[in-house]
Amino acid sequence: xxxxxxxxxxxxxxxxxxxDLTTLPHVNKWLGxxxxxxxxxxxxxxxxxxxxxxxxxxxQNVILQLQHLKTHPTVAVALAKKAVKLHxxxxxxxxxxxxxxxxxxxxxxxxxxxxxAELASAMLEKHTC
Numbered sequence: 727x728x729x730x731x732x733x734x735x736x737x738x739x740x741x742x743x744x745x746d747l748t749t750l751p752h753v754n755k756w757l758g759x760x761x762x763x764x765x766x767x768x769x770x771x772x773x774x775x776x777x778x779x780x781x782x783x784x785x786q787n788v789i790l791q792l793q794h795l796k797t798h799p800t801v802a803v804a805l806a807k808k809a810v811k812l813h814x815x816x817x818x819x820x821x822x823x824x825x826x827x828x829x830x831x832x833x834x835x836x837x838x839x840x841x842x843a844e845l846a847s848a849m850l851e852k853h854t855c
Contacts, residue, residue: 727795727810730824731788732817738783759794763787785834788814789827 731738740747741760747753763786771779792814795801804810814827815837826840827833 727801728813728815729788729791729795730815730817731784732819733781733784734819735784738780738787741787742780742783760787760790763790784816785827788816792827792829 737757741757741764744754744757763783766786767779767783771782774782792812795812796805816825816834824837825834826837828835828840
C-alpha cells in the first residue's frame with residue numbers, strides 16, 4: 727500500500743490556512759486528519775521558510791497517515807501476516823522526483839535508493855535455478 731503525497735498540494739495549503747476554510751465546513755473537517763502533522767511542523771519548523779514548512783507538512787502527513795493506516799483492522803492483520811507492506815512517498819511535481827520514507831532511518835531518500843537492495847535481491851531470486 728502506497729501513501730503518496732505531492733508538492734503543490736492544495737489540501738496541504740488549505741490545512742496550513744484552515745481559517746480560510748470557514749465557508750467549507752466539510753473540507754475543514756476532512757483536513758482535521760492533518761492536525762497531527764501541523765502540530766509537528768509548528769513545533770519543529772520554527773525558523774523555516776514557508777516552502778520548507780510546507781515540505782515538512784507534506785512529509786509529516788504521509789508519515790502520520792501511514793501510522794493511522796496501521797490501525798485499520800484489515801491492514802493490521804495483513805501486516806501481521808506479512809501479506810502487505812506500507813510505503814510512504816512524496817512526489818515532486820516540478821522535478822518528477824519521488825522520495826520514499828525509510829522507517830528504519832526515519833529519513834526520506836530517493837525511491838530508487840530506498841528499494842535498490844530489495845530489487846537486487848528479487849532479481850537474484852528470479853535468476854537462481
